[in-house]
Amino acid sequence: xxxxxxxxxxxxxxxxxxxxxxSDITDDASPADLGVxxxxxxxxxxxxxxxxDVQVPFNANEPGKSDFDISTxxxxxQAVQSLVTQQQG
Amino acid sequence: MRRVVITGAGTINALGGSVADTFEAFRExxxxxxxxxxxxxxxxxxxxxxxxxxxxxxxxxxxxxIALFDRYTQxxxxxxxxxxxxxxxxxxxxxxxxxxxxxxxxxxGLNTQDENYRVVxxxxxxxxxxxxxxxLMNNAAAAHLSMEWNLKGPSFTVATxxxxxxxxxxxxxxxxxxxxxxxxxTGGAEAMLCxxxxxxxxxxxxxxRDTCRPFCATRSGMVQGEGAGVFVLxxxxxxxxxxxxxxxxxxxxAMTSDASDIVMPSRQGAERAMxxxxxxxxxxxxxxxxxxxxxxxxAANDKTECAAVAHVFERHADRLAISSTKSMHGxxxxxxxxxxxxxxxxxxxxxxxxxxxxxxxxxxECALDVVPNTAREAKITAxxxxxxxxxxxxxxxxxxxx
Numbered sequence: 140x141x142x143x144x145x146x147x148x149x150x151x152x153x154x155x156x157x158x159x160x161x162s163d164i165t166d167d168a169s170p171a172d173l174g175v176x177x178x179x180x181x182x183x184x185x186x187x188x189x190x191x192d193v194q195v196p197f198n199a200n201e202p203g204k205s206d207f208d209i210s211t212x213x214x215x216x217q218a219v220q221s222l223v224t225q226q227q228g
Numbered sequence: 229m230r231r232v233v234i235t236g237a238g239t240i241n242a243l244g245g246s247v248a249d250t251f252e253a254f255r256e257x258x259x260x261x262x263x264x265x266x267x268x269x270x271x272x273x274x275x276x277x278x279x280x281x282x283x284x285x286x287x288x289x290x291x292x293x294i295a296l297f298d299r300y301t302q303x304x305x306x307x308x309x310x311x312x313x314x315x316x317x318x319x320x321x322x323x324x325x326x327x328x329x330x331x332x333x334x335x336x337g338l339n340t341q342d343e344n345y346r347v348v349x350x351x352x353x354x355x356x357x358x359x360x361x362x363x364l365m366n367n368a369a370a371a372h373l374s375m376e377w378n379l380k381g382p383s384f385t386v387a388t389x390x391x392x393x394x395x396x397x398x399x400x401x402x403x404x405x406x407x408x409x410x411x412x413x414t415g416g417a418e419a420m421l422c423x424x425x426x427x428x429x430x431x432x433x434x435x436x437r438d439t440c441r442p443f444c445a446t447r448s449g450m451v452q453g454e455g456a457g458v459f460v461l462x463x464x465x466x467x468x469x470x471x472x473x474x475x476x477x478x479x480x481x482a483m484t485s486d487a488s489d490i491v492m493p494s495r496q497g498a499e500r501a502m503x504x505x506x507x508x509x510x511x512x513x514x515x516x517x518x519x520x521x522x523x524x525x526x527a528a529n530d531k532t533e534c535a536a537v538a539h540v541f542e543r544h545a546d547r548l549a550i551s552s553t554k555s556m557h558g559x560x561x562x563x564x565x566x567x568x569x570x571x572x573x574x575x576x577x578x579x580x581x582x583x584x585x586x587x588x589x590x591x592x593e594c595a596l597d598v599v600p601n602t603a604r605e606a607k608i609t610a611x612x613x614x615x616x617x618x619x620x621x622x623x624x625x626x627x628x629x630x
């Protein structure tokens with residue numbers, strides 16, 4: 140899976156949560172900017188795990204302290220990229 | 229309006245199989261959280277809980293009863309046996325007709341559901357045991373209590389997630405206070421520590437992988453428990469006339485709804501519930517010496533609850549004690565308010581405040597007297613028990629010495 144494939148799929152997942160078109164997702168936007176609340180973030184993590192067959196280290200109690208960076212869409216794409224590389228070999 | 233007193237208490241939870249055992253654990257600040265011993269635990273990410281260890285259903289019930297009693301029903305019956313036994317009441321004639329049972333539960337017969345879904349989906353069988361429905365239904369525990377003790381008055385089940393027991397007890401209190409019943413058996417029961425029950429909570433990503441540390445800067449989330457707490461609520465004059473031992477008085481209750489978010493708590497909703505309970509009980513904030521907190525060990529609850537207490541009690545907030553016994557018996561979900569009410573009874577009757585176990589480090593956003601790790605002697609004449617549920621449904625009970 141190429142980086143672009145991962146980026147496209149992450150954008151689709153976040154767009155579905157935000158209920159907007161994937162073309163309106165930008166890498167510098169935060170989940171909150173897109174109207175994705177804490178529940179939406181948890182659902183996004185679940186969707187990412189399902190889509191990429193990975194385990195995401197994420198604790199909703201302290202989202203900022205998780206190893207998985209969710210500060211922006213671009214950060215999420217990067218984090219997924221490294222998980223896919225690590226966990227799928 | 230009539231006064232309402234508690235004349236019997238019973239429990240089974242991870243800390244012990246009786247009120248005396250639970251009080252002893254509270255005094256010792258003992259934490260019952262440990263590795264889960266359930267089927268398919270290796271497929272769970274969260275492998276800990278506060279389980280009723282070494283529980284043998286065959287030691288308490290016969291084969292016919294086991295065929296009908298889910299684990300949560302068994303817990304309810306064992307707790308009721310202790311509570312009603314202590315009260316000394318026998319329900320016959322007019323008293324039976326004027327006595328009922330209201331229990332809280334969230335999952336009901338979840339073990340029965342889990343086992344039978346496994347049979348039809350995983351094992352591919354096409355036939356299930358004939359009693360699956362009467363075993364799993366959410367009113368099964370209340371129904372079996374009514375049958376076992378001949379309680380013929382108003383009886384039903386309340387389900388408000390983590391506030392189920394407080395809503396149930398609050399409702400039973402209202403029934404006795406208003407004269408609709410003379411005696412109500414009430415509390416809650418929960419047995420959610422099965423594969424599906426834990427897996428569902430895992431999904432929410434708020435569960436701790438090590439232990440439950442409410443109000444602590446290093447807290448890592450909540451830990452599930454299980455069990456039951458049952459109380460006998462009785463009209464004060466009725467109890468006095470028969471010379472019953474009175475454990476405490478339930479002085480007031482308030483219920484509020486946040487009407488805002490399905491999981492995030494609201495400070496205002498919590499405040500309105502505490503203020504309402506004080507008002508209903510005709511207590512002033514400075515009368516309260518102890519609060520049994522909802523205290524789940526999640527960031528969302530602990531910060532919101534402490535802010536609400538600080539706002540409601542103002543300067544007195546620094547003088548009262550507040551502890552979360554979930555640090556010891558885990559979050560018993562629909563039974564938790566009933567198990568936690570025992571800590572209130574212990575504070576009022578024995579002058580000992582149960583601690584918040586596992587506490588390590590001050591969280592500036594929870595800077596109240598959380599009674600860290602060690603139980604404390606104190607003279608308490610009135611206390612509150614908080615429950616703030618998913619769904620934004622809150623219920624706070626106010627108790628005082630009778």
